[in-house]
Amino acid sequence: MTAPNSDHQLSDQQKSFYAQEGYLLGLPPIYTREEMASLNAELPNLLALLEPGESTKDIREWHETSTYLYDICMNPRILDLVEGVLGPSFYCWASNFFIKDPQSTSTVGWHQDAYYWPMAPMRSVTVWLAFDDVDEVNGGMKLIPGSHQGGIINHRRSEETDSVLTLELEDGTDFRADGAVQWKLKAGECSLHDDRAIHGSPANPSDRRRAGLTIRYSATEVKNDMSVNPNFKIYLCRGEDTYQHNPYGTPPTQRYGRPDFKPVSNEEAGNT
Numbered sequence: 001m002t003a004p005n006s007d008h009q010l011s012d013q014q015k016s017f018y019a020q021e022g023y024l025l026g027l028p029p030i031y032t033r034e035e036m037a038s039l040n041a042e043l044p045n046l047l048a049l050l051e052p053g054e055s056t057k058d059i060r061e062w063h064e065t066s067t068y069l070y071d072i073c074m075n076p077r078i079l080d081l082v083e084g085v086l087g088p089s090f091y092c093w094a095s096n097f098f099i100k101d102p103q104s105t106s107t108v109g110w111h112q113d114a115y116y117w118p119m120a121p122m123r124s125v126t127v128w129l130a131f132d133d134v135d136e137v138n139g140g141m142k143l144i145p146g147s148h149q150g151g152i153i154n155h156r157r158s159e160e161t162d163s164v165l166t167l168e169l170e171d172g173t174d175f176r177a178d179g180a181v182q183w184k185l186k187a188g189e190c191s192l193h194d195d196r197a198i199h200g201s202p203a204n205p206s207d208r209r210r211a212g213l214t215i216r217y218s219a220t221e222v223k224n225d226m227s228v229n230p231n232f233k234i235y236l237c238r239g240e241d242t243y244q245h246n247p248y249g250t251p252p253t254q255r256y257g258r259p260d261f262k263p264v265s266n267e268e269a270g271n272t
């Protein structure tokens with residue numbers, strides 16, 4: 001057994017739980033409440049860059065142009081956690097807000113991230129960083145433990161729902177949702193989940209906002225299909241990139257900025 005030498009290095013027990021169940025909760029906080037309050041106080045500067053007709057879901061890959069987000073993605077406490085599941089060499093390639101305002105009817109349909117992403121092999125992890133306290137009352141995420149071991153299921157089109165995703169899985173037909181784990185996080189805490197794990201979230205009928213930032217990391221062996229997601233750029237976080245499969249982005253220099261590309265749709269961009 002190897003003992004972790006920092007708060008955020010995963011123990012052998014946490015690594016085997018992740019391998020078995022496809023997620024990790026109960027991790028030490030990334031940010032204190034005060035730090036999180038100050039990050040939240042900055043958020044309006046980013047929201048101010050949204051154009052008419054856009055929503056917070058359009059804040060996608062803005063870590064490429066905002067040190068505000070890039071610094072979060074490169075936080076060594078987060079990288080220690082990610083290294084525990086991906087190994088020593090990995091990169092960051094995506095960040096995206098999932099914000100449900102109070103009384104929002106918006107949902108996230110059940111899905112597997114890997115179904116959307118034109119990337120192989122499937123060795124990616126999502127960090128879901130809570131900007132608010134998140135639980136069953138304000139539309140917190142749910143995940144089916146062990147579902148990452150069942151293979152990738154064909155997703156259906158979901159035009160009749162309030163889901164922010166266009167393709168989803170159906171409870172009872174494609175899988176059973178009754179064993180789902182409920183996400184409960186305090187602001188400043190995060191979770192990890194496997195790119196094949198089935199997850200989603202209901203509406204937020206409460207008076208509390210539910211905001212989280214997803215950050216996606218992949219092992220350097222993972223190659224993106226540029227013909228499907230031509231905007232793809234990587235930022236090496238740890239180790240060495242001996243594969244050189246993917247194009248590199250340039251780290252941002254300004255605090256807030258937006259990239260000059262616009263994905264046409266989630267499906268076409270290969271994003272969730």
Ligand SMILES: O=C(O)CCC(=O)C(=O)O
Nearest residue numbers: 098108126141200201214
């Ligand atoms: O924030 C949510 O409710 C869902 C997030 C999600 O689907 C993801 O992290 O892939």
